[in-house]
Amino acid sequence: MTATLSIDAVMALAPVIPVLVIDDVRQAAPLAEALVAGGICALEVTLRTPAALEAITEMASVPGAVVGAGTVLNGAQLDAAMKAGARFIVSPGLTEGLARSAANSGAPLLPGVQTATDIMHGLDLGLERFKFFPAESSGGAAALKALTGPFGGVKFCPTGGITPETAPHYLAIPQVVSVGGSWLAPRDAVAAGAWARISALARAASDLKGM
Ligand code: 3PG
Secondary structure (H helix, E strand, O other), rough: OOOOOOOHHHHHOOOEEEEEEOOOOOHHHHHHHHHOOOOEEEEEEEOOOOHHHHHHHHHHHOOOOOOEEEEEOOOOHHHHHHHHHOOOOOOOOOOOOHHHHHHOOOOOEEEOOOHHHHHHHHHHOOEEEEEEEEHHHOOOOHHHHHHOOOOOOOOEEEEEOOOOHHHHHHHOOOOOOOEEEOOOOOHHHHOOOOOOHHHHHHHHOOOOOOO
16 A cells, blocks of 8 residues: 655655656656656656556556646546546646545645635635646746745645746745656657656756755
């Protein structure tokens, strides 16, 4: 039986949570191994491909990997992802239905927010950890820094358009625990099985710090 991690613990595993799109389930285990070898352990598999749920199950058996599901839009998808072996749930937004499903099943949830009103809605639902999404096109690190002011106890994982160059600006904000990004596993590298390249990208990401 795998231990349940809090969303805080998941966010703190590494400075970057890779956002993964998996086309072929045979890519899943070697991709997880490559990322874990580079020090990146919390892995978000997006429910955007038919292979996603099976990929979560495959990756969950890789030692050291803590696999979650991303692009989770409703309670039914949350339940399917948890059944497949996901240990955390990421959503681009926040609905009461999703928050209720997460509370009922005990799934650690990282829902997307973009505005102060979104954050207040989340707080009303008992949530205090959010994905700031889409980070770069919502004003980037400067916008997030301004948003953190009124919400002292809230912590964030900004995601959306973040690069190795911009990540340190977000990580310098005290309320940012980690950032999300797809750059660690470029789709062409995954398709080509370029695992050493992905491990190197992961290693560089695990060394990222705020500046
Ligand atoms: C997403 O597609 O969920 C996020 O935007 C992460 O991808 P990106 O790092 O390519 O923006």
